[in-house]
Amino acid sequence: MKSILYPIKFQPILKDKIWGGKKLKAILNKDSNLPNVGESWEISDVEGDTSIVSNGNLEGQSLKHLLSTYKADLIGEKNYKHFGNKFPLLIKFIDAKEDLSIQLHPNDELAAKRHNSFGKTEMWYVMQADKDSNLIVGFNQKVTPELYLKHLEDKTLTKILNFDKVKEGDTYFIEVGRVHAIGAGVLLAEIQQTSDITYRVYDWDRVDDKGNERELHNDLALDAIGFDMEDDFRVVYDKEMNQSNQMVSCPYFTTSYLKVDSKLKKENTNDSFIIYMCVDGEAEISTQSHSETIVKGETILLPAAIKTYEITSKNATLLEVYV
Structure with a gap:
């Protein structure tokens, strides 16, 4: 017999990142021995990183198992018809002690064709930001593929990128195709489609502890970038008490x-x-x-x-x- 469903918590899946820091442990009380915790995956159905229930009668069961057992009772009729036994969202907290790579995500069509995955539309809510911390979102001028490639080759990409200083409460909507990066000193909540597909285009010439640079995906990225996107990524919202x-x-x-x-x-x-x-x-x-x-x-x-x-x-x- 199925258990009665209730508000479900999951064990965080913590990720050590070259750019990660200590805020997920110090500010959000995440328990980890990892040296540089960059991400806490709160709810995930990404292959190999499936969330496990941490409370109540369903403790120890995976999100995949819940989906196959409870179906529409878990995610809703229309969602179950559309997504089946795949959970549609990936929910994270992210701590950038250093700048993340400059990157973008493919749309549903490209992601399905190339990676058998959803695309990766996402949003950010800034929870805490050190003084003068930035997010990189979009370009600071009209950019053609030719201009982009020239700056990429000359390692001057940052000259054409848009840097926004941020503070707590600032919110950004990052559509597929938009070039972006989380800057050093920012702690944020991220809501996104279930996808781990990222095209990294520049990584500040960083190397890991073995002296290796991280892989870049510039060939894949070129036809995924939205060069004609409007600057409509900053989210303006009301803050009325006790209502959504x-x-x-x-x-x-x-x-x-x-x-x-x-x-x-x-x-x-x-x-x-x-x-x-x-x-x-x-x-x-x-x-x-x-x-x-x-x-x-x-x-x-x-x-x-x-x-x-x-x-x-x-x-x-x-x-x-x-x-």
């Missing part, structure tokens, strides 16, 4: 900003699972049968079968995500 303020809505996910200082009765009318990422404070999420606390740096999945629930907090800031 939509930040980003695209075919792949909808994300809202939710700041809570009371008890909220919530209804799921979207035929989708709902994910809450706690980016500040703490909250209690309660259903008829189950209650779970979520603190800064934690993520929780509400299965689609849960239609009514309550969120109680004195001070929580949550990102609310569904498909």
Whole structure:
């Protein structure tokens, strides 16, 4: 017999990165012996990195197993018809102690053809940024493929890139094809399609501890770059207390900003699972049968079968995500 579904937490999958730092451990309390933790994969169905439940009756079971067992009850009817036994989103916290490589992601069509994968549309919410920290998003001028290739060859790519200074709460929508990089000193939450396909075009001439440079993907990247994209990547959103303020809505996910200082009765009318990422404070999420606390740096999945629930907090800031 199937267990009754409840708000589900997963064990974070922590990734050691050449550019990673200590903030995921120090600020978000991630438990790790890795020296440079760059990413915490909170909910993942990427092959080889499947999330494992960490709470309740389903503890120890994989997200893949939940999907094959609960199907539409877990992710919603329309999502199950579209995605089957694949979870559509990859949810992460990222700490960049150093600049990430300059990169971009292919669209669904290219990713399917070349990698048998989804594309990788994503968004960022800045949780903390050191003084003068930047994100690189898009170009600072009109760029042709010829101009791009010349700067790439001359190792002057940064001259044509757009650098934005950022602070807590700044939010960016990164469409496929847009050149981007997370700058040193930035801690952020990332919501994206389930894909680990990245085309790295420049890596600051960095080498690993064996003296090797990381692989670049410039041939693949060239026909994936959106040279004519508009500068519409900065997200402007409301911050009304105790209500969901939509930040980003695209075919792949909808994300809202939710700041809570009371008890909220919530209804799921979207035929989708709902994910809450706690980016500040703490909250209690309660259903008829189950209650779970979520603190800064934690993520929780509400299965689609849960239609009514309550969120109680004195001070929580949550990102609310569904498909």
